[in-house]
Amino acid sequence: MTSFDCIVIGSGNAGCCAAFSARESGCDKVLIVDVCPPEWVGGNGFFTAGAFRTVHEGLQDLLPIVNNVSAEQAGLIDMDPYPREEYLRDIMRLSNDKGDPVLAGALVDASRDTITWLATKVGLPFMFSFHRQAYDVGGRQKFWGGMVLCTDDGGKGLIAAHQRALAKAKVDVWFNCPALEITTENGAVSGVVVQKDGEKIHLRSRAVVLAAGGFESNPQLREKHLGPGWERAIPPPLEPARLATGLAAIALAVWCVGDADAPKDGGERILTNQFTKSGYPLGIMVNSAGKRFVDEGEDYRNYTYAKFGRAIQNQPGSYVFQVWDSKTIGMLRKEEYGDGIVKKIFADTLEDLAEKLAANGLEAKGEFVQTVNEFNEAVKSYQAENLDSAWNPAVKDGMSTQSSNKQLSLPKSNWALTIDKPPFMAVKVACGITFTFGGVAIDPDTAGVISEKTSTTIPGFFATGEMVGLFHGNYPGGSGLMAGAVFGRRAGQAAAKLK
Incomplete structure (x- = not known):
């Protein structure tokens, strides 16, 4: 019978971190098994932007670990520190205080040290996320929303770097190898049947x-655990053999705002997260009835995309339209809104735009035009009363639709600009599922799985990544990969102590 010191089930970011950590910590024989073929390595990590949210003390703290900033460029960057209290508060407030505070605290406290480990030991190529988390304000790059780091080439670069690290550490990886059963002896884990x-x-x-990981790519499980209609949500493009895997007991998911024309069956692997459509803070979103349904300026994008994705799913037909004018079209990320990435609908008047949107599912042309006109009037009223206010997408600028003369029943609380300068542009978007929330309980120090029956850890049994019950309802972007790394590293360290 073949024996290993540690077996990891799953080849994504969390699994790779666990395997590397186990090998680094003293395990001689470490194995990763995954149901997918080698060309589908990486799980959901491949489809991310490679973003890692960490505590940091500002620009000088992180400069030594990034590879895309010259000394001259560093002098043109504005980056506020992101302290422990703010990170923890972001996790808990976005979950309406229903997240696990102990695991959240462990994640936050270990985040910065784990980033150093990922950069110096694992070899992840970190860079500042100028393209997603900064705006040019007065010739300076202003970072916003706490998250500033990502990996070079996003999820593709993340998984490629992990594979190089595992090969160098001599970790075995078996593809096309589903795990069928976890075996136990005397209450402790004894192995895996594959x-x-x-x-x-x-x-x-x-x-x-x-x-x-979770069950986000299985439409039947989505409908069963999330409810009717969720079988229509757009999943990440996972290889078909993976569709029936994951933890079926999870009942929440992370949503994102995605391209309505994205493949419904998990295709287009190479485009990864380019199907996301995160430019809504720069404009507005309207449903098929021509009405706005969320406050697009409620918070920074990386705090709202999960929440708004779910709101889109609940709209008639489960699709909506994002709308901008020429003042902000040029600020949309080319990775998400470039030619060939999404169908863009242009028009020189709102009435013409309504006609074109009607051919794409808008059911109330007059209501759409009225919604935009009322929005514009509210913005102008605010601007007339606040002549000193300045629009700034890198801060919560308070530029809203609410004034003493006019208030919208559904405000836009920040970044409100009129949509009145042609050409106008719209794209049709839907709800995508990033990953599933919820999962098993783990010990924050070892990532050991806690038994529901005994409330103690099961000897030799660990979990990390999407299979852990950490977040609830919403989460701050970049925390998912960070959590997988923190608890994956701890799982590997604890596994080595059992050798």
Whole structure:
């Protein structure tokens, strides 16, 4: 019978961190098993922007670990520190205080040290996320929303770097190898039964790490656990063999605002997160009835895309339209709104735009025009009363639709600009599922899985990534990869102690 010191189930960011950590911490034989073929390595991590949210003390703290800033460029960057209290507050406030405060605290406290470990030991190529988290304000790059780091080439670069690290550390990876059963002896984990080359094999190990993700790519499980209609949500483009895997007991998901024309069956792997459509703070969103339904300026994009994705799913037909005029079209991310990435609908008048949107699902042309006109009037009223206010997309600028003369029942609280300068542009968007929330309970120090029956950890059993019950309802962007790394590293360290 083949034996390993540690077996990790799943080849995404969390699983890779666990395997590398186990090897680094003293495990001689470490194995990753994954149901996918090698060309689909990486799970959901491949489809992310590679963003990592961490505590930091500002620009000088992070400059040594990034690869895309010269000394001259550094002098043109504005980056506020992101302290522990703010990070923890962001996690808890976005979850309406329903997230796990102990795990959240462990994540936050370990984040900065884990970033150093990822950069110096694992070899992740970190860079400042100018393209997603900064705006040019007066010739200076102003970062916003707390998150500033990502990996070079996004999720593709993240997973490629992990694969290089695992190869150098001599970690075995078996693809096309689903895990069928976790075995136990005397209440402790004893190994994993896998299917390899059509044969069931019992692999012995004192340590098993779950890092297999959730059920977001399975429409039947989405409908069962999230409710009717969620089978229509757009999943990440995972390889078909993975669709039935993951933890089926999870009942919440992370949503994103995605391209309504994205493949519904998980195709277009190479485009990764380019199907996301995060430019809504620069404009407005209207549903098929021509009405706005969220406060697009409620908070920074990386705090609202999950919440707004769910709101889109609940609209008639589960699609809406994002709308801008020429003042902000040029500020949209080319990765998400470039030619060939999304169908863009242009018009020189609002009436003409309404006609074109009607051919794409808008059911109330007159209501749409009225909504935009009323929005414009409210913005102008605010501007007339606040002549000293300045629009600034890099801060919560308070530029709103609410004044003493006119208030909208649904405000736009920040970044409100009139939509009145042609050409106008709209795109049709839908709800996509980024990953599933919820999961097993773990010990914050070891990532050991806690038994529901005994409320104690199960010897040799660990979990990390999307299989852990950390977030609830919403989360701050960049915390998912960070959590996978923090608890994956701890799982590997704890596994090595069992050797």
